[in-house]
Amino acid sequence: MANQLSPLDQVFSALADPTRRAIVMRLCAGEASVGELADPFDMALPSFMKHIHVLETSGLVLSEKSGRVRTCRLSPDALLGAEDWFQRQRAIWEARLDRFEAYVTKLKKEKERAAAKRPSRTTKKKGSE
Amino acid sequence: MANQLSPLDQVFSALADPTRRAIVMRLCAGEASVGELADPFDMALPSFMKHIHVLETSGLVLSEKSGRVRTCRLSPDALLGAEDWFQRQRAIWEARLDRFEAYVTKLKKEKERAAAKRPSRTTKKKGSE
DNA sequence: TCTATAGTTAGCTTCATGGCTAACCAATTA
DNA sequence: TAATTGGTTAGCCATGAAGCTAACTATAGA
Numbered sequence: 001m002a003n004q005l006s007p008l009d010q011v012f013s014a015l016a017d018p019t020r021r022a023i024v025m026r027l028c029a030g031e032a033s034v035g036e037l038a039d040p041f042d043m044a045l046p047s048f049m050k051h052i053h054v055l056e057t058s059g060l061v062l063s064e065k066s067g068r069v070r071t072c073r074l075s076p077d078a079l080l081g082a083e084d085w086f087q088r089q090r091a092i093w094e095a096r097l098d099r100f101e102a103y104v105t106k107l108k109k110e111k112e113r114a115a116a117k118r119p120s121r122t123t124k125k126k127g128s129e
Numbered sequence: 130m131a132n133q134l135s136p137l138d139q140v141f142s143a144l145a146d147p148t149r150r151a152i153v154m155r156l157c158a159g160e161a162s163v164g165e166l167a168d169p170f171d172m173a174l175p176s177f178m179k180h181i182h183v184l185e186t187s188g189l190v191l192s193e194k195s196g197r198v199r200t201c202r203l204s205p206d207a208l209l210g211a212e213d214w215f216q217r218q219r220a221i222w223e224a225r226l227d228r229f230e231a232y233v234t235k236l237k238k239e240k241e242r243a244a245a246k247r248p249s250r251t252t253k254k255k256g257s258e
Numbered sequence: 259t260c261t262a263t264a265g266t267t268a269g270c271t272t273c274a275t276g277g278c279t280a281a282c283c284a285a286t287t288a
Numbered sequence: 289t290a291a292t293t294g295g296t297t298a299g300c301c302a303t304g305a306a307g308c309t310a311a312c313t314a315t316a317g318a
Contacts, residue, residue: 006147013145016138017306021214028221035264045265047307054305068264068315076222079215085150086212092157093205146276164294174295176277183275197285197294 007059011082014058019043020051024060024074031073034063136188140211143187148172149180153189153203160202163192 014020023037038048052072055061059078063070143149152166167177181201184190188207192199 008150009145009147012141016142016145018135018138021137025218028218028225030225044308049266050306070265074222079218083212083215083219086208086215089154089157089208090212092154093203096157096159173278178296179276199295
C-alpha cells in the first residue's frame with residue numbers, strides 16, 4: 001500500500017482527462033460549487049465527484065464545505081509546478097539546439113576555409129544543404 | 130473502436146508516468162537508441178517498448194530504424210502544445226486576479242470615502258483586513 | 259415539521275495500463 | 289555460415305480508472 005505517487009505524476013494524470021481539464025479551466029475563471037461545476041457534464045454526480053476528488057488529491061483543487069454546498073477553487077501552485085517542468089525541459093532542449101547550431105556553424109567555417117585553400121575543387125560539389 | 134483521444138489527453142497521460150517522463154528528459158539532451166534509453170531501467174524490454182510506443186503515439190517522440198537499431202528523438206511540438214495550455218490557463222487566472230484586485234481596491238476606496246463622510250464612527254471598527 | 263436540494267457512500271461492471279515471459283525476426287560480427 | 293545483438297510480436301495477468309445505480313445524510317426552505 002501507499003504507492004507514493006510523485007506530485008507530478010498526480011498532476012499530469014489528473015490533467016490527462018478532458019473532464020478534469022475542463023474543470024480546471026472553469027476554476028481558472030473563479031470558484032464554483034460542485035453542482036455548478038457538474039452542470040455542463042452529462043454524467044452521474046458520483047462519477048463527477050470522483051473527478052473532483054482526483055483533482056483534490058493531485059493538489060490542483062481545494063474545496064470547502066459550508067452548509068450543504070461544497071465550493072471548489074483552484075490552487076495555482078500545482079499548476080505552476082507542472083508548467084515549471086515544461087520550462088526546465090525546454091531550457092535543456094534549447095541549450096542543446098544552441099550547441100548544435102554552434103557546431104554546424106563551426107563545421108561550415110572549416111569547410112569554407114578548406115575550400116579557399118584549394119580553389120580548383122569548387123564549393124558546389126554535391127550540394128551544401 | 131478508435132476512441133479519438135485529443136492530443137492533449139495523450140500528451141498529459143504520456144507524461145503522467147515517471148518512466149516516460151524520464152525518457153522525455155533524456156531525449157531533451159539528444160537522440161538515443163532504444164537500448165541506450167532502456168539501460169537505466171530495471172524493466173523487460175517489451176515493457177519498455179510499450180512506453181516508447183505510448184510516447185510515439187502521443188506525438189512526443191519520433192523514431193527511425195536503420196539497420197537493427199531504432200533511434201528516438203524528441204518532437205518538441207507536442208511538448209510546446211502542452212506548455213501552451215498551461216500558459217493560457219495562467220493568463221486567464223492572472224486576469225481574474227487582476228480584476229479581483231481592482232475590485233478590492235475599489236471597495237477599499239469606497240469605504241474610505243464613506244468613513245470620511247461621517248468622522249464620528251472611526252475606521253478601525255472590526256478590523257479592515 | 260415536511261420536502262426538496264446538494265452531496266456522499268457503497269458496491270458493481272468494464273476496459274485500459276503496466277508489467278511479465280516466451281518465442282521470433284533481422285542485421286552484425288566472428 | 290553460425291552466433292550474437294537489438295528489437296519486435298503475441299499473449300497472459302493484476303491492478304486501477306471511469307462509469308453506473310441505489311440508498312443514505314444533512315442542510316435549507318415552505
